[in-house]
Amino acid sequence: MEPGAPLRRPTAPLLALRGIFKRFGAVQALADVDLEVRAGQVVALVGDNGAGKSTLIKVIAGVDPADEGVVEWDGHPVQVTRPHEAQNLGIATVYQDLALCDNLDVVGNLFLGREIHRFGVLDEVEMERLTLDLLDTLAIRLPDVRLPVASLSGGQRQTVAISRSLLGAPRLVLLDEPTAALGIEQTAQVLDLVEQLRERGLGVLLISHNMGDVKAVADWIAVLRLGRNNGFFDVTTTSHEQIISSITGATDNAVTRRASHGWEA
Amino acid sequence: MSRTWMPRKQPRTGARGAGAGAVTDADRRQLASGGGAGGQNPLEILKRRFHSGELGSVPVVLGLLVVWIIFESLNDNFLSPRNLSNLSVDIVGPGMISIGVVFVLLLGEIDLSVGSVSGLAAAVFAVLSVNHGMPEAPALLLAVLGGTLIGAVQGFFLAKVGVPAFVVTLAGLLGWNGLMLYLLGASGTVNLDENGLVAGLTSHYFTNVAAAYGLAALGTAAFLLASYRDVRRRRAAGVPARPMSEIVLRTAVLAVISLAAAWVLNQFLGLPLALLIFLVMLVGLDQVLHRTPYGRMIFALGGSVEAARRTGLHVSLVRISVFMISGTMAAIGGLFLASRVTSASQTSGSGNLLMDAIAAAVIGGTSLFGGRGRTWSALLGVLVIQSIASGVALMGIQTAVQFMITGGVLLIAVVIDSLSRRAQRAHGRV
Numbered sequence: 001m002e003p004g005a006p007l008r009r010p011t012a013p014l015l016a017l018r019g020i021f022k023r024f025g026a027v028q029a030l031a032d033v034d035l036e037v038r039a040g041q042v043v044a045l046v047g048d049n050g051a052g053k054s055t056l057i058k059v060i061a062g063v064d065p066a067d068e069g070v071v072e073w074d075g076h077p078v079q080v081t082r083p084h085e086a087q088n089l090g091i092a093t094v095y096q097d098l099a100l101c102d103n104l105d106v107v108g109n110l111f112l113g114r115e116i117h118r119f120g121v122l123d124e125v126e127m128e129r130l131t132l133d134l135l136d137t138l139a140i141r142l143p144d145v146r147l148p149v150a151s152l153s154g155g156q157r158q159t160v161a162i163s164r165s166l167l168g169a170p171r172l173v174l175l176d177e178p179t180a181a182l183g184i185e186q187t188a189q190v191l192d193l194v195e196q197l198r199e200r201g202l203g204v205l206l207i208s209h210n211m212g213d214v215k216a217v218a219d220w221i222a223v224l225r226l227g228r229n230n231g232f233f234d235v236t237t238t239s240h241e242q243i244i245s246s247i248t249g250a251t252d253n254a255v256t257r258r259a260s261h262g263w264e265a
Numbered sequence: 266m267s268r269t270w271m272p273r274k275q276p277r278t279g280a281r282g283a284g285a286g287a288v289t290d291a292d293r294r295q296l297a298s299g300g301g302a303g304g305q306n307p308l309e310i311l312k313r314r315f316h317s318g319e320l321g322s323v324p325v326v327l328g329l330l331v332v333w334i335i336f337e338s339l340n341d342n343f344l345s346p347r348n349l350s351n352l353s354v355d356i357v358g359p360g361m362i363s364i365g366v367v368f369v370l371l372l373g374e375i376d377l378s379v380g381s382v383s384g385l386a387a388a389v390f391a392v393l394s395v396n397h398g399m400p401e402a403p404a405l406l407l408a409v410l411g412g413t414l415i416g417a418v419q420g421f422f423l424a425k426v427g428v429p430a431f432v433v434t435l436a437g438l439l440g441w442n443g444l445m446l447y448l449l450g451a452s453g454t455v456n457l458d459e460n461g462l463v464a465g466l467t468s469h470y471f472t473n474v475a476a477a478y479g480l481a482a483l484g485t486a487a488f489l490l491a492s493y494r495d496v497r498r499r500r501a502a503g504v505p506a507r508p509m510s511e512i513v514l515r516t517a518v519l520a521v522i523s524l525a526a527a528w529v530l531n532q533f534l535g536l537p538l539a540l541l542i543f544l545v546m547l548v549g550l551d552q553v554l555h556r557t558p559y560g561r562m563i564f565a566l567g568g569s570v571e572a573a574r575r576t577g578l579h580v581s582l583v584r585i586s587v588f589m590i591s592g593t594m595a596a597i598g599g600l601f602l603a604s605r606v607t608s609a610s611q612t613s614g615s616g617n618l619l620m621d622a623i624a625a626a627v628i629g630g631t632s633l634f635g636g637r638g639r640t641w642s643a644l645l646g647v648l649v650i651q652s653i654a655s656g657v658a659l660m661g662i663q664t665a666v667q668f669m670i671t672g673g674v675l676l677i678a679v680v681i682d683s684l685s686r687r688a689q690r691a692h693g694r695v
Contacts, residue, residue: 083575084577097571098572099569099571099572099575100569100572101564101565101568101569101572101573101636102568102569102636103564103567103568103635103636103637104561104564104565104568108561108564108565112561112565112572112573112576113565113573113576113577113578114576115558115561117557117558120557120558121556121557122555122556122557122558122561125495125498125499125502125504126502128499128502128504129502129503129504132504
């Protein structure tokens, strides 16, 4: 872990959500939710099923905008009501289902929808070069960038999806359960990649159910419970039990209150 | 694209950073070895492709060889220049239609109307030029554009209204056939001008031997030049490139096949105009599929509609345009078929033309499930089907046998497609 980075607080956070409300019919999915992500920081968003994690991601990604509340980018309030507005700000989202075309190769998937072409002819050489450069800098090993992604393993597909999100030069990456359904080795690959993103100075918001992953890679843990903030913890000083109890609401005790108080100060 | 994510100049700390910095050229080559670009043993590449379900055109070429060997052993007129030359003209009509079918299959859709559209185009041309005295060139253009328009209408119902392609084009199969019968009227058959433009499409031959040899040499040279330029660009960019030996080998194979074909054609009447047009269309549309952003969209849609949609692709526009291509190619194919018999009749575009066109695409290696295929599969598949038809006709066997053989070949092709898909899936879910 880099102890210095997350404690640096003079500048405005990359992304700040203040008082976010979201209602689906009779269900209050999000109520007065606050969240901050700083550059070079990995924030894990955890919570039980139905806690509002995916709803919050969709608010940030512009897929399903909030009913109320302020989204601040670099300290300035912004409107994010459509996916491409979020992308233009520099927010990249990797959804759980990855959205890769199995029949296209790695290069084709990476550049899908933003192909490089000269006079209308695809510049495969240039795209392949940029792909190899990107994979190099992320220290990703793939058997062959010209193989259809259908023949890659789950972890490799996940790394392809994450690398694709990086091609648009984002400053914040949202990862929706990137390690779900992955084996131990593959999970390690993806976590390595998340650390790479932090080293590059990107902000990362990571949804995960796996406490082991969260403890391994996150700097801060934001807990949602029933659509509300239920604590913001520093990973290095918080115990596993504290986080679990905050997620499940088993104990609404002094420890959790103290931790969330420290964050709001 | 300008906003490419580039590494920032940041000191890399920790073991992982050092690892990233230590990626050498050797690592990089390993990173992307094998597949289309690697310098590995070709046998190993073939083996890996076999296991991962990437067979390409290997099965159909083998199948074609088997068909030719069997028929040649049964009747030694089969591989005669005359029969092969006729075969090369016979394949053009169904082949053109089949190219359009390849585009539709790439989306994972189906177009059942291509047979009727081809017949309708022939009827439109015949009625306009013969009955109404319109000059052949504009009549031909109108007939082809009619096919485009039909494709647009069917594509609209599919993409905007949401009717399944199977139903839309089944309606088209009946409706356009009805329209053709209505246009042809009571007489039923319209004979074309024997010396006209359309008749010339399949009756004109470049009798000068230089034409066929020149085309073969030109094609081979263009292939060699394009491959060589690709390797040079790849080396300059530091991207893995095919070894020169592989390019020389591929060029040699192409040279042998094309020169042999040219020699055979020159033994009879020379290079058929129809074959030339067919090859130009094949190469042109193959380039569209594999070298343009539009072609990439078609493959993306065939792979995953949702993934394509999320990248901001206009799904319905691409779908409509693909059905327009299919309709256009069906109309062009119909004109070549009419040219072959110099008439448009009530049987134009009927029979098993539709099934042959779809079967040709599938036999040639285009997947029924979308996302995999090449225009070349139309050529290879239609060669197999027409070879069987021609061989059966030469031997004077009933068409019943031809249907059974073609059916069997189609079944084999689809089984190979399904098995290779399964292999791919098994390979993917490690």
